[in-house]
Amino acid sequence: MVTMKAAIFVEPGRIVLDDKPIPEVGPLDALVRVTTTTICGTDIHILKGEYPVHRGLTVGHEPVGIIEKLGSAVVGYEEGQRVIAGAITPSGHSHASLAGCHAQDGCGTRHGWKPVGGWKFGNTIDGCQAEYVLVPDAMANLAPIPDGLTDEEVLMCPDIMSTGFGGAEKAGIRIGDTVAVFAQGPIGLCATAGARLKGATTIIAVDTVPERLAMARRMGADHVIDFQQTDPVREILQLTDGRGVDVAIEALGTQSTFESCLRVLRPGGTLSSLGVYFGDLRLPLGAFAAGLGDHTIVTTLCPGGKERMRRLMAVVASARVDLKPLVTHRFRLDDIERAYDLFGHQRDGVVKVAIIP
Amino acid sequence: MVTMKAAIFVEPGRIVLDDKPIPEVGPLDALVRVTTTTICGTDIHILKGEYPVHRGLTVGHEPVGIIEKLGSAVVGYEEGQRVIAGAITPSGHSHASLAGCHAQDGCGTRHGWKPVGGWKFGNTIDGCQAEYVLVPDAMANLAPIPDGLTDEEVLMCPDIMSTGFGGAEKAGIRIGDTVAVFAQGPIGLCATAGARLKGATTIIAVDTVPERLAMARRMGADHVIDFQQTDPVREILQLTDGRGVDVAIEALGTQSTFESCLRVLRPGGTLSSLGVYFGDLRLPLGAFAAGLGDHTIVTTLCPGGKERMRRLMAVVASARVDLKPLVTHRFRLDDIERAYDLFGHQRDGVVKVAIIP
Amino acid sequence: MVTMKAAIFVEPGRIVLDDKPIPEVGPLDALVRVTTTTICGTDIHILKGEYPVHRGLTVGHEPVGIIEKLGSAVVGYEEGQRVIAGAITPSGHSHASLAGCHAQDGCGTRHGWKPVGGWKFGNTIDGCQAEYVLVPDAMANLAPIPDGLTDEEVLMCPDIMSTGFGGAEKAGIRIGDTVAVFAQGPIGLCATAGARLKGATTIIAVDTVPERLAMARRMGADHVIDFQQTDPVREILQLTDGRGVDVAIEALGTQSTFESCLRVLRPGGTLSSLGVYFGDLRLPLGAFAAGLGDHTIVTTLCPGGKERMRRLMAVVASARVDLKPLVTHRFRLDDIERAYDLFGHQRDGVVKVAIIP
Amino acid sequence: MVTMKAAIFVEPGRIVLDDKPIPEVGPLDALVRVTTTTICGTDIHILKGEYPVHRGLTVGHEPVGIIEKLGSAVVGYEEGQRVIAGAITPSGHSHASLAGCHAQDGCGTRHGWKPVGGWKFGNTIDGCQAEYVLVPDAMANLAPIPDGLTDEEVLMCPDIMSTGFGGAEKAGIRIGDTVAVFAQGPIGLCATAGARLKGATTIIAVDTVPERLAMARRMGADHVIDFQQTDPVREILQLTDGRGVDVAIEALGTQSTFESCLRVLRPGGTLSSLGVYFGDLRLPLGAFAAGLGDHTIVTTLCPGGKERMRRLMAVVASARVDLKPLVTHRFRLDDIERAYDLFGHQRDGVVKVAIIP
Structure with missing residues (x-):
């Protein structure tokens, strides 16, 4: 079995880097090789056990990466494309999503609305503080990165x-x-x-x-x-x-x-x-x-979906706003536990950290 | 001095009918002879002392009546016209009013915004549970009653x-x-x-x-x-x-x-x-x-002003909604203390009372 | 090969009922057995050649029916369910659709926006004046009919x-x-x-x-x-x-x-x-x-998608509006050419016709 | 009789500077001594006879100045204050104005709505290319200039x-x-x-x-x-x-x-x-x-009223936008005919001219 490194919630107080199988790709999914990600304040709440997630879950919800493999029903993308996906990954076809309320997406629920249901990465499905992440409903969520923008330049788009x-x-x-x-x-x-x-x-x-x-x-x-x-x-x-x-x-x-x-x-x-x-x-x-x-x-819960990501990357490309200074520290994925320690204690003037697998 | 009957807040627990001078008409005002009015739940809070107003104030903020006298700068109306005015009487020229937030009108304040400032009748100026009421900023507030509508049919427009x-x-x-x-x-x-x-x-x-x-x-x-x-x-x-x-x-x-x-x-x-x-x-x-x-x-605080009143009377005229059944009891102004008693204790299935001076 | 009856655009002036293969079901599709449908003014423009569609296309975009077969990736539905689909069938995952502009859905185009792109039935793909219709992006489009509503009661929902x-x-x-x-x-x-x-x-x-x-x-x-x-x-x-x-x-x-x-x-x-x-x-x-x-x-181009259909059927169920009188005539699918003749010439006080396969 | 200089529309092709009486101040008006104004593209249409106004009208609708005299019913201002007024001067109390559509103000008309009715200066009443201008409904229209802003800095606020x-x-x-x-x-x-x-x-x-x-x-x-x-x-x-x-x-x-x-x-x-x-x-x-x-x-017709002007001057004060470069030329009021000639023929890279009485 092929494995990858992933930051896993073990129990309150412990997120550790460990091996996990690389996920199987369903017909609507895409497997993305993560090239940069980051840690969110919410991840610190997860670490502390203040926001409950199930044990063994891979955390992280801000992926920048490269399409490794597309599901059989996914069209309009190519393997090898640089993409981001939002922290919130709406299905596009739930009642909430069709009503424009993507963050409260309840795909799979009786009514298609679920509080905070659009937040899946590192909450209800494995997240992206890992070498690979499986993006659900790929056609609604994969947003190609415009030429000329670096990973770090678009790293703030998925969430903050x-x-x-x-x-x-x-x-x-x-x-x-x-x-x-x-x-x-x-x-x-x-x-x-x-x-x-x-x-x-x-x-x-x-x-x-x-x-x-x-x-x-x-x-x-x-x-x-x-x-x-x-x-x-x-x-x-x-x-x-x-x-x-x-x-x-x-x-x-x-x-x-x-x-x-x-x-x-x-x-x-x-x-x-x-x-x-x-x-x-x-x-x-x-x-x-x-x-x-x-x-x-x-x-407001973080708006998601590929159209939102496209717009935010257009803002970055326009140079209207320069968020690069927010990335104050950089770590290898191997050092993510140290990154959690620094970010969680807000030491050293940290604002956001970049994590590079 | 010419006097009129008015329901006056004396102290917590006491609203009494008493004589008061008929008010002087300023250049932007209109004096309206009240033909029908009503008691609001807020008036009960005033009666109980739960909502403070100054002693001696005439209460009531839902006037239906006839223009008795127009201020010297008021144009576009005629004495003798049947009119209503909203419970909220915006100036039209404050910053709040010009921004469309008529209920928070702060005419006379430094910035032109004042919380609940648009509510004047029976709050900061004399109200309409009286034989006459002075309508401020008459051109912004007097709304002629369409032909064919009775006092009671439009009595709910000013507030509820x-x-x-x-x-x-x-x-x-x-x-x-x-x-x-x-x-x-x-x-x-x-x-x-x-x-x-x-x-x-x-x-x-x-x-x-x-x-x-x-x-x-x-x-x-x-x-x-x-x-x-x-x-x-x-x-x-x-x-x-x-x-x-x-x-x-x-x-x-x-x-x-x-x-x-x-x-x-x-x-x-x-x-x-x-x-x-x-x-x-x-x-x-x-x-x-x-x-x-x-x-x-x-x-939402009650939207006011003559355009709002015009629209609401159009709804009444269209028969889309029939609010007449809400008026369950009728009293002469002379009996207003009894009306307060009935309405305040919600006796006898009362919903709204009509008060006729 | 299994075939079905379908109303086919042959050339300007001619829509005829003919045999066609029952369509194959792709992973995101659903095959619906049509139980009632209708003719739209736009279909008359197609018939006259005023609105161009390719020859051989099955016309019609207002389906009421029963799910016959679900695509392999479709979840949340069961075969045998009574459903409608809107005239407009958004993908849910295009840029237009994620922006809430479902009717201009450009799924498959470079940018995900295409004028009138959400209108597919009887325009760019086979429509529903047939025994069966293939509904694309089924999870975004199939709307179960509430218990107690007849086909004719919901027949106006998909378009008009x-x-x-x-x-x-x-x-x-x-x-x-x-x-x-x-x-x-x-x-x-x-x-x-x-x-x-x-x-x-x-x-x-x-x-x-x-x-x-x-x-x-x-x-x-x-x-x-x-x-x-x-x-x-x-x-x-x-x-x-x-x-x-x-x-x-x-x-x-x-x-x-x-x-x-x-x-x-x-x-x-x-x-x-x-x-x-x-x-x-x-x-x-x-x-x-x-x-x-x-x-x-x-x-406005007809809003579509299952959430829209759910809301409209809720209006029907509430009895706020009774559109049943609009259906003035009924025909078997076998007689659809006569129905076109009557409807196209607006004879006999026709408003809408019901077509029953 | 006390007179002032004013730019007057005489006939198509002729706007001339001439003497006119300084206007009388009605109860709701304010007389403003103009310190800076400008010429608008619309004034050129007036000059050419393409937009009809009555002969003898003072043109111009972008006043910056000092309050000279307040009407008897005007409160909240002081003589000597530096102010601007918008090109559009809503009454505040018409139906249109109370509905927030200040530019279509129909104060004085039967219904209170009149196409372009909010545009009065240099259109239906005397404008501000003059030593003095009478501002109607002063309480709705006079906007004090924040300390520290020059005439030219706020000159673009009233219209463009x-x-x-x-x-x-x-x-x-x-x-x-x-x-x-x-x-x-x-x-x-x-x-x-x-x-x-x-x-x-x-x-x-x-x-x-x-x-x-x-x-x-x-x-x-x-x-x-x-x-x-x-x-x-x-x-x-x-x-x-x-x-x-x-x-x-x-x-x-x-x-x-x-x-x-x-x-x-x-x-x-x-x-x-x-x-x-x-x-x-x-x-x-x-x-x-x-x-x-x-x-x-x-x-969109130019939004007006003092609240709009306040907001626009706040933008100027914030230095978010610097419109000063738009003022490319300056003239004395005495030279306004030359200014019209330059601006009307768009000579010398002119964008806007400042006119100083």
């Missing part, structure tokens, strides 16, 4: 760019908007870049890590606030002359950031939530205007 | 029809949607009617008062659930074969109804909240899909 | 209901709108019904055939205009007191109806075009307000 | 920035879109800048004047096409690999540019039209996909 931009898009940001982005980790930084891309005029980024605040400025923030130096709610209200922001983006997943978003929102404004939460959330009566503020709260 | 329909509209209900409406008071009944008007295919109404459940069927509900007989969350999931609803409308203002809305919502669905809350709200982690369910939560 | 409703939906009809629908053939009648479903308050239907005008009233029209008795533009402007309509729907495909739509549109209004045109169109300078009227013109 | 950006906004440009902009006059250049602001990834600008093509690059175009050197339709289809653009913006007002927009549009794409036309338009059958291409055509 799609998620971060998605938060700006779903908020309906308009030309002239004032936008606050709470937390400037990889997702928040992409939300900052996305807000700029959508025409926000005044972007206020909140974090406390100096490298991240500096990076936020590179991504398009006009103001940065260190929440340990000053109260961001008061500061933002001051910056907006008491009016509040048109859009507040939550990019961490805590009560504190969620609530602060609501507190800085103008009447009629939109709170766009990107974080993964680990407890109930509270909507304070006053900040929520007793339900009378014409507020909108939207949540 | 606008609010209830608004909840259905802001939820973006589409043809073929399944919609649950929690609570079938006046607002909830109008939300039910609004959901039907927008093309919802399966409408599930929840309440416990038999008269209200029966009225819900008249307004367009396909299923009604008595929440004291059965668990509405379980019942709705069963009715939708486990899938959940596309849209859930909250029309009461409690944690329980809000939370139930979230629990019956499919991934990617919309919770449209109409209730006025009196405490913090909680978003349970699971029902909120940890923030990953592509959910939308929208709140 | 989807198209007609689509015209109302894409126009963004809002509660209180005034809508004019030009031409009350099957598509126009469904647009009238769709406008009502979306909350239009005043619906004005234009045609000249008395049966169609009568049917228009049943579908929800408030006013009907016989364009041979009166000038519909003048009449509509009169009915709207000079203001014009919020939305005008074109449902025929001629310069005259298109132009009339524009002439009755208020500033800021939307022209929703459903017709298939056979020549260049002209936008008269005045009616188009020299390009300064904030007008919107949208065109 | 609002119009050009409006074309990009109404087209619903999304991150990753490919956009073509036909004609790079002042409006087209602003449409190019607006497309960039909204997240377009590939922007293709078409013109033939070298200075304008160079300016287009500064405004954000990725590709420029000189239509006298090459066929822009063929070139754009080549650049997009045969797919066509997501959005095409027309910024001139001719059959040729309008038609080219349609020819380069992908199925499902949007044509956003900004030009003022002077004859009927033709939609070629093929380019319009016989009405089956799911195309959208939108037209």
Whole structure:
């Protein structure tokens, strides 16, 4: 049996590199040889046992690679093509997917809708922190990489760019908007870049890590606030002359950031939530205007599918946004356990790591 | 000095009918002689002291009447015309109003946005449970009543029809949607009617008062659930074969109804909240899909202004919806204290009362 | 070789019933035994040679039937299930389809977008006026018929209901709108019904055939205009007191109806075009307000895919709209040439015919 | 009687500077002393008699100035404040304005909607190429200039920035879109800048004047096409690999540019039209996909009102876009006839002129 190296969830606290069989290719699948991948904040939650996955699963959901083998029913691609696939891999043919809600794809379920059902890699099927990854519904998910773009240049497309931009898009940001982005980790930084891309005029980024605040400025923030130096709610209200922001983006997943978003929102404004939460959330009566503020709260799970990936790679190719600085560290797949250690503890100013099998 | 009768908030627990001067008419105002008005659930909160207004204020925000006198700068109307004005009276010229968010009108504030600022009648200025009411920014707010419509036929337009329909509209209900409406008071009944008007295919109404459940069927509900007989969350999931609803409308203002809305919502669905809350709200982690369910939560304060009123009266004239059955009781203005007593205690199957000065 | 009966385009002027092999089932396909189908106005254009298709093609794109055989890669269905498929059969995995524009699906093309590419049945692949039809991308297209609905009740879903409703939906009809629908053939009648479903308050239907005008009233029209008795533009402007309509729907495909739509549109209004045109169109300078009227013109090709079909059958099941009266005549497949003759010449008050293999 | 200098339309071919009384200030008006204004392409059409206005009218609709005197009913402003007003001055209280369609404001008409009714300055009331201008409905229209911005920096806000950006906004440009902009006059250049602001990834600008093509690059175009050197339709289809653009913006007002927009549009794409036309338009059958291409055509008249102006000045203040290079020439009001001559003949690489009273 032919085997490959893969990063496997063994038990809470342990993701290890081990041998696994190279997967069989079904009629709608594609086998992709991974050339670059990365670690996501969600993977750290998996590692810690905070987000449950079954033992023995290969983790990782951000693949860049080369088509090794196509399923018998897959047309329109060639083996040897450089491709990416999104973290979310919709079937294209579920009810959710046909309704345009690809991330809640419930292919195989009775109704075709399943919460978070579109997230399969490293969640419900083997992921891509491995030498090979099997891409399901390949025709809906394989996105050829445009000539001239490197692996690292498109490495943010599968997840954080799609998620971060998605938060700006779903908020309906308009030309002239004032936008606050709470937390400037990889997702928040992409939300900052996305807000700029959508025409926000005044972007206020909140974090406390100096490298991240500096990076936020590179991504398009006009103001940065260190929440340990000053109260961001008061500061933002001051910056907006008491009016509040048109859009507040939550990019961490805590009560504190969620609530602060609501507190800085103008009447009629939109709170766009990107974080993964680990407890109930509270909507304070006053900040929520007793339900009378014409507020909108939207949540976004990473948009996926090959058309989304094509668009994001077009953004990269256009040089409108340069996300390369986000990749601060590089590791061989063989060293992935060290990469988890560094990334999980956010040491050494790490933003994103590249993993090269 | 010429005086009139008006229902005045004296202190928590006491709204009394008393004499007040007929107001002076400013250049942009219109004085309207009230011919019919009604009592709103919000007025009961004011009566109980749960929603604070200043002592001496005339309450009421749903006027039907006749133009008595126009301000010097008001053109396009004639004295003697039959008109209504919305519960929300936008200025038309504030930043909020020009942005289309009339209910958060902040005319007179620095920025032109103020939470709930569009609600003036019986809140920040004298209301219409009186013989006369002064309509501010008359050109933006006076809506002539089409020939052939009676006072009672248009009495629901200023508030509950606008609010209830608004909840259905802001939820973006589409043809073929399944919609649950929690609570079938006046607002909830109008939300039910609004959901039907927008093309919802399966409408599930929840309440416990038999008269209200029966009225819900008249307004367009396909299923009604008595929440004291059965668990509405379980019942709705069963009715939708486990899938959940596309849209859930909250029309009461409690944690329980809000939370139930979230629990019956499919991934990617919309919770449209109409209730006025009196405490913090909680978003349970699971029902909120940890923030990953592509959910939308929208709140709506009654849309106002003369164009909105014109549209709602057109709906009445078209006979698409018949809201007349909602008016279950009638009182003279002189008897308004009795009307408050009946309506406040929801006695005798009351839905809405008509008050005739 | 096993053969079946099929209505085949031979040459302009001739569609004949002939024998054809029953198709082979590919891995993603499903073979459906047709139990009921119908003839579309577009089929008449094909018959006349006005819309070109290749000779030997089986025509027809509105199938109701029973799954006979599933492709090897198709899961989630069972042979023997009663199903429909839309006239438009998106792949689900093309760029167009993943972008939600299923009707312009370009599966197999370089870019995944192709004008009218989603329309395959009786256009680019064999259609369903036959004993059997092969449904491509079965998992994206087969929609099980809810228990209790007859073939005829769902026969309008695949095309005219989807198209007609689509015209109302894409126009963004809002509660209180005034809508004019030009031409009350099957598509126009469904647009009238769709406008009502979306909350239009005043619906004005234009045609000249008395049966169609009568049917228009049943579908929800408030006013009907016989364009041979009166000038519909003048009449509509009169009915709207000079203001014009919020939305005008074109449902025929001629310069005259298109132009009339524009002439009755208020500033800021939307022209929703459903017709298939056979020549260049002209936008008269005045009616188009020299390009300064904030007008919107949208065109809609029949929305397809199983989620769309599910929603439309839900509308049928809800009894919100009763389209059964549209089926005025019934024929055996053996008599389809007579059916074409009757339908093509619009004799005997025909609206739609049911064809039963 | 106190008089002022004003540029007056005398007859086709003649706009002259002459004396006029300084206008009386009504209760809702404000008198503004003009400090800078400019000439618009539309003014040239007026000059030539192609767009009819009544003789004796003061032309010009792009005012920057200082509040000289406020009407008796105007609150929230102070005399001496630096302000701009949009080219379009909505009342705020008409039906059109309350519906958010400020440019079709019909204040004073029976229904409150009037084609192009929001455009008053230099069209239906005296304009701002004068020492003073009377701003109607001042509370809806006066927008204070943020500290630190010069007259010239905000001079493009009242019209071309609002119009050009409006074309990009109404087209619903999304991150990753490919956009073509036909004609790079002042409006087209602003449409190019607006497309960039909204997240377009590939922007293709078409013109033939070298200075304008160079300016287009500064405004954000990725590709420029000189239509006298090459066929822009063929070139754009080549650049997009045969797919066509997501959005095409027309910024001139001719059959040729309008038609080219349609020819380069992908199925499902949007044509956003900004030009003022002077004859009927033709939609070629093929380019319009016989009405089956799911195309959208939108037209936009310059959005106005103080909230719009506030947002645009915020864009200027943010330095996202630098429109100062568009002002290529400066004239004293006394020399306005020379300015018309230069601008009307597009001599000397002129893009926009500043006129200083």
